[in-house]
Amino acid sequence: MIDWDRIGPALWQSTVETSYMVSVSMGLSVLLGVPLGVLLLLTAPDGLLPRRAVSTVVGGIVNAGRSVPFIVLLVLVAPVTRLFTGTTIGSTATIVPLTIAAVPFFARLVEAALREVAPGKVEAARAMGASTGQVVRSVLLPEARPGLIAAGTVTLIALISYSAMAGAIGGGGLGDFAIRYGYQRFDTAVTLACVVVLLVMVQVLQSAGDRLARRLAHR
Structure with a gap:
């Protein structure tokens, strides 16, 4: 049996820490990842501002960032x-590697979402004299909103997984809780309780993201 009087407050605090890490790093990932995804799209060979050198360098950096396992990235950065x-x-320190890991991941998803916008809408805007910036702000980003929400949802869930891994090196949150109170004390019930909390978080976020994406798609 789990001693909830002893474990409950620690589990709640760990859940708050995970929510804090994930929400802040997601906010930073959106601020950095959306412009980066737009840059990847615009500078691609078939983009509105094709720049082979920029596309190659930025794409290479993004791919390199996505290829490093998060547990290794924790040590590298x-x-x-x-x-x-x-x-x-601690939880605040973990935000740095979480953001570094999430930005290239999210940027590629943003690029993919923007590519789903019908080319005819972009061409119509250009024919009306819209600048590249206006096309991005008035056509690409608004039309790609369902895909962007889906991309954000996927990234948010990945961040929850990453934050749990950070617990292996003292990153705080639910991962750290599962290791200290479950694994190190050979208490499977505590570990399972932590897993249940993570599953609930993921399910709630996925359902909310899917619902919002469908609502935007029908507008």
């Missing part, structure tokens, strides 16, 4: 994490 937060452990 430790000096950067310490530079920004003064430490490499």
